[in-house]
Amino acid sequence: xxxxxxxxxxxxxxxxxxxxxxxxxxxxxxxxxxxxxxxxxxxxxxxxxxxxxxxxxxxxxxxxxxxxxxxxxxxxxxxxxxxxxxxxxxxxxxxxxxxxxxxxxxxxxxxxxxxxxxxxxxxxxxxxxxxxxxxxxxxxxxxxxxxxxxxxxxxxxxxxxxxxxxxxxxxxxxxxxxxxxxxxxxxxxxxxxxxxxxxxxxxxxxxxxxxxxxxxxxxxxxxxxxxxxxxxxxxxxxxxxxxxxxxxxxxxxxxxxxxxxxxxxxxxxxxxxxxxxxxxxxxxxxxxxxxxxxxxxxxxxxxxxxxxxxxxxxxxxxxxxxxxxxxxxxxxxxxxxxxxxxxxxxxxxxxxxxxxxxxxxxxxxxxxxxxxxxxxxxxxxxxxxxxxxxxxxxxxxxxxxxxxxxxxxxxxxxxxxxxxxxxxxxxxxxxxxxxxxxxxxxxxxxxxxxxxxxxxxxxxxxxxxxxxxxxxxxxxxxxxxxx
Numbered sequence: 001x002x003x004x005x006x007x008x009x010x011x012x013x014x015x016x017x018x019x020x021x022x023x024x025x026x027x028x029x030x031x032x033x034x035x036x037x038x039x040x041x042x043x044x045x046x047x048x049x050x051x052x053x054x055x056x057x058x059x060x061x062x063x064x065x066x067x068x069x070x071x072x073x074x075x076x077x078x079x080x081x082x083x084x085x086x087x088x089x090x091x092x093x094x095x096x097x098x099x100x101x102x103x104x105x106x107x108x109x110x111x112x113x114x115x116x117x118x119x120x121x122x123x124x125x126x127x128x129x130x131x132x133x134x135x136x137x138x139x140x141x142x143x144x145x146x147x148x149x150x151x152x153x154x155x156x157x158x159x160x161x162x163x164x165x166x167x168x169x170x171x172x173x174x175x176x177x178x179x180x181x182x183x184x185x186x187x188x189x190x191x192x193x194x195x196x197x198x199x200x201x202x203x204x205x206x207x208x209x210x211x212x213x214x215x216x217x218x219x220x221x222x223x224x225x226x227x228x229x230x231x232x233x234x235x236x237x238x239x240x241x242x243x244x245x246x247x248x249x250x251x252x253x254x255x256x257x258x259x260x261x262x263x264x265x266x267x268x269x270x271x272x273x274x275x276x277x278x279x280x281x282x283x284x285x286x287x288x289x290x291x292x293x294x295x296x297x298x299x300x301x302x303x304x305x306x307x308x309x310x311x312x313x314x315x316x317x318x319x320x321x322x323x324x325x326x327x328x329x330x331x332x333x334x335x336x337x338x339x340x341x342x343x344x345x346x347x348x349x350x351x352x353x354x355x356x357x358x359x360x361x362x363x364x365x366x367x368x369x370x371x372x373x374x375x376x377x378x379x380x381x382x383x384x385x386x387x388x389x390x391x392x393x394x395x396x397x398x399x400x401x402x403x404x405x406x407x408x409x410x411x412x413x414x415x416x417x418x419x420x421x422x423x424x425x426x427x428x429x430x431x432x433x434x435x436x437x438x439x440x441x442x443x444x445x446x447x448x449x450x451x452x453x454x455x456x457x458x459x460x461x462x463x464x465x466x467x468x469x470x471x472x473x474x475x476x477x478x479x480x481x482x483x
Contacts, residue, residue: 067097067365074103074163074359076125079340081107082140082158082263084303084313086296086332090167093334096368099182101361104290104342105161108201108357110266111224115199116359119190123359126161127264129252136161139263141302141412152255156262157412158305160292160314164338166366171335174371176379177295179326179337179364184288186344187359188231198231200238200344200358205246205260208353209462222246222260224267225278227356229286229344237283238344238356244272284345288360289321291341294385298331299404300412305340307415307465310402312385316355316461317470318346319387319394327379327386330368337366348470350461378439384431387470395435395471396460397428403466415465424469428457432471440478450477 070092072078078091094100105123109116117123128135134153138144142155149155171177186198202225204210211220225243230236248258251265294312297303308315312328320326328335339362346355374380384401387394399419400406407414432455436447454477460468 067099068095070094070098070100072100072102072163072166074105074122074126074161076128076135079105079126079136079161079163080165080338081126081136081138081161082154082156082305083138084162084294084296084305084311084336084338085301086298086336087301088165088296088336090334090336091164093167093169094366095169096171096366099363099365100166101363102163102166102339103187103359103361104163104339105187105359106200106342106357107159107161107263107340108203108224108354109359110264111201111203112199112226112269113266114191115189115194115197115226116201119192120187123190127266129264129266131252131254134253136264141304150255151257151262152251152253158303159263160305160340161263162292162305162338162340165296165334165336166338167334167336168366168368169334170370171330171368172333172371173298173330175330175335176369176371176374176382177328177330177335177337178367178369179293179328180367181290181320181322181324181326181362182365183363184290184322185233185361186229186231186288187342187361196230196232198229198344198358199241200227200229200356201225201354202227202352202356203246203260203354204352205354207463209349209351211353218245227284227344227358229356229358236286238286239283240279242274242276243278244269244274247271284356287318287321287345288358289318289343289346290339290360290362291316291320291343291346291355293320293326293328293337293339295328295330296332296336296338297404299402303404304412304465307403307412308385308396308398308468309400309404309466310384314341314464315385315396315468316341316343316346316350316464317387317394317396317468318343318348318355319389319392319470323389325388327382327388329383335368339364349459350463353463378435381434381438391475393435393473393475395428395431395473397424397426397431397469397471398466399423399427399468400466401427419465419467421459421462421467421469424459424467425457428469428471432473436473 138154140154140157142157144153146152204223226241227238229238292314297311342360343355344358403415404411433447436442456472460470
């Protein structure tokens with residue numbers, strides 16, 4: 001049933017208005033819960049306070065009066081595949097405080113087109129590729145002619161299908177963009193043979209951490225596993241359906257792909273052996289999230305979607321799901337926010353190369369915090385993507401905090417050769433140290449001690465070029481003031 005999130009529904013507008021009313025009520029509850037302990041103090045003046053003061057956040061959300069709700073479907077006209085760009089024409093324009101529901105398609109849907117594309121007009125339009133036509137031609141930040149490596153337009157230097165960008169009016173460089181994730185739902189399979197289900201793909205691929213450390217034959221190999229998810233939400237776990245070893249696949253233009261080296265290549269299942277009955281009695285907990293949410297970087301016209309950075313992008317943190325809030329530094333006019341790389345579930349590190357790559361639809365509230373209003377808050381000097389949940393703050397460190405700037409003209413190639421976990425850990429440490437000193441008024445010595453005993457550092461991912469380490473600190477650590 002349409003809940004204001006299916007633009008093909010005949011009563012979409014009625015359902016959309018009902019959804020907006022519900023979201024508006026939820027927003028008021030969100031603000032009340034986030035700011036109840038602030039008591040008019042400045043940001044982080046008390047344990048449960050949000051990152052901006054109550055007055056400033058309320059003003060930002062209500063500046064335009066009743067917020068509007070926008071719907072952004074994923075079609076060949078609304079997605080960009082494998083790159084971010086400050087040159088992109090916006091797919092939609094919104095005001096600060098507005099809601100936007102965004103469809104996000106997985107770039108692995110052609111691993112099993114019967115389950116993840118067939119009968120779905122949006123997915124079919126994006127994935128359309130025949131010997132005569134390729135609906136979304138450029139796939140990656142590489143050259144359009146595709147002659148450099150012979151793989152196709154964009155050369156696969158970036159792989160994610162990104163819906164957008166969303167142009168946020170009055171968002172300017174130096175501002176902070178707050179992105180509240182209000183809801184996340186799996187995209188149901190449109191094939192009647194699989195009604196009520198959704199599907200995702202996991203590729204244990206050549207870019208995975210494991211690839212050169214295999215112990216059984218054949219070596220090397222790439223293995224794709226298809227998972228089933230309950231699209232109705234009644235079952236909160238995924239189960240494996242089958243797997244297969246990648247074999248050379250010929251794309252509609254006649255290019256042979258011996259490995260998974262270009263996004264969206266259709267898999268001819270007559271050339272692979274499906275192994276059913278795998279991962280028996282194993283239930284993978286569902287935690288739907290977006291691997292990619294990011295604003296456009298300023299340093300280059302076309303930026304590979306794989307390495308994350310100060311602008312967000314392919315962070316691949318499973319915590320970026322419903323109920324979470326992300327903060328991003330705005331680098332270009334309008335922010336140009338894009339969403340993609342939807343996941344049904346993922347573990348920290350994303351070790352084999354992917355999560356359960358599964359198409360999702362998310363509803364977001366987008367709020368601009370103007371630079372001049374942030375003095376005295378932790379957002380004043382924020383230059384990295386910051387995650388806030390009801391209970392935690394999560395800071396994202398990378399091997400290179402701003403690889404586009406740090407590595408110079410060849411940054412988009414060099415980043416794949418220079419990343420390491422220790423560099424990412426040091427970046428996360430430095431960010432957490434500053435966060436604690438700035439937001440809690442701790443001395444450097446106090447901050448370092450607290451990090452060792454009260455902060456969890458985890459490996460976010462080791463497969464995205466610019467490796468990531470996240471630092472998690474619980475808000476409850478600051479509730480111990482003695483009476």
